[in-house]
Amino acid sequence: MDNKISLIYSNEYLKHDTGAGHPESPARLKSIISYLKSNDLINSLEITEPESAPLEWVKENHSEKYIDLFKSYCDKSMTFLLTSDNPICRESYRIALLAVGGILKAVDNVMENKFSKAFCLLRPPGHHALKNEAMGFCFFNNVAIAAKYLVKKYGLERILVVDWDVHHGNGTQDAFYEDNKVFFFSIHQHPLYPGSGMEWETGKGKGKGFTMNAPVPPGSSDDLYIEIFTEKLFTRAIDYNPQFILISSGFDAHKYDPLAQIQLSEAVYKTLTDIVIKMADKCCGGKIVSTLEGGYNLKYLPLCAAEHLKSLLGFK
Numbered sequence: 001m002d003n004k005i006s007l008i009y010s011n012e013y014l015k016h017d018t019g020a021g022h023p024e025s026p027a028r029l030k031s032i033i034s035y036l037k038s039n040d041l042i043n044s045l046e047i048t049e050p051e052s053a054p055l056e057w058v059k060e061n062h063s064e065k066y067i068d069l070f071k072s073y074c075d076k077s078m079t080f081l082l083t084s085d086n087p088i089c090r091e092s093y094r095i096a097l098l099a100v101g102g103i104l105k106a107v108d109n110v111m112e113n114k115f116s117k118a119f120c121l122l123r124p125p126g127h128h129a130l131k132n133e134a135m136g137f138c139f140f141n142n143v144a145i146a147a148k149y150l151v152k153k154y155g156l157e158r159i160l161v162v163d164w165d166v167h168h169g170n171g172t173q174d175a176f177y178e179d180n181k182v183f184f185f186s187i188h189q190h191p192l193y194p195g196s197g198m199e200w201e202t203g204k205g206k207g208k209g210f211t212m213n214a215p216v217p218p219g220s221s222d223d224l225y226i227e228i229f230t231e232k233l234f235t236r237a238i239d240y241n242p243q244f245i246l247i248s249s250g251f252d253a254h255k256y257d258p259l260a261q262i263q264l265s266e267a268v269y270k271t272l273t274d275i276v277i278k279m280a281d282k283c284c285g286g287k288i289v290s291t292l293e294g295g296y297n298l299k300y301l302p303l304c305a306a307e308h309l310k311s312l313l314g315f316k
């Protein structure tokens with residue numbers, strides 16, 4: 001296996017136009033790509049162009065009615081999908097399918113042992129998207145679809161999703177709340193959008209105990225995150241013994257992010273990734289696919305992403 005890691009990226013991802021001044025902008029990906037090009041990191045990444053996801057996989061997590069509605073709104077060049085929280089353009093449906101296709105490609109690259117790790121530099125993000133509803137700049141739940149793909153295509157039975165975006169990954173939690181094949185962990189600011197993700201939300205039915213939420217107050221810093229990762233998540237994850245780890249990697253818990261008040265440094269994203277890699281090395285031969293969710297400070301987003309990548313690349 002190569003020392004490189006797989007980077008899924010396409011300039012097509014810039015074509016999802018959210019309108020002037022919107023924080024979830026194409027400039028987010030541009031800032032990361034240009035930073036990676038400005039140093040050696042880009043040379044350690046094997047860039048793969050994504051293909052559009054087959055609809056059958058999107059339908060694993062979203063209703064046909066919702067998928068058709070999204071498509072028809074884009075075909076009509078509407079500027080929002082029902083609410084102002086979900087800005088779209090004519091291309092958005094096509095690009096959202098390409099985002100799902102990106103994470104599925106990353107999963108294939110890792111499952112086929114071409115790489116042990118992959119990072120998906122894509123948009124629109126996905127972790128708020130529900131079965132029948134777009135939410136919080138998200139349309140199709142990339143991570144949830146990837147987890148279902150791992151179960152159905154590859155027959156896996158234990159997948160861990162680690163969501164450190166500053167917002168609770170309500171869409172992903174919802175998709176697996178009654179499911180023990182996917183363990184969902186989310187650390188997020190509370191109170192904050194979307195408002196869910198309390199500690200007592202731990203799953204239901206056969207999914208009871210397979211959701212773990214760590215809401216943290218505004219102002220929380222690196223130490224608390226590291227403590228929760230090492231003392232709560234690590235132990236539970238080793239006990240669960242995942243066959244694959246997916247990361248919903250938002251970088252909006254950074255101290256200068258405009259949408260939240262957590263105080264993380266950029267460097268802690270390397271530390272947190274190192275902890276997740278330790279779990280992956282113990283349980284699943286290092287298999288990790290990470291995908292971009294939020295992160296809105298265009299100066300610090302690339303620095304956070306670079307720290308994450310350095311860890312995935314095995315830098316000490």
Ligand SMILES: [Zn+2]
Binds near residue numbers: 165294
């Ligand atoms: Zn977020």
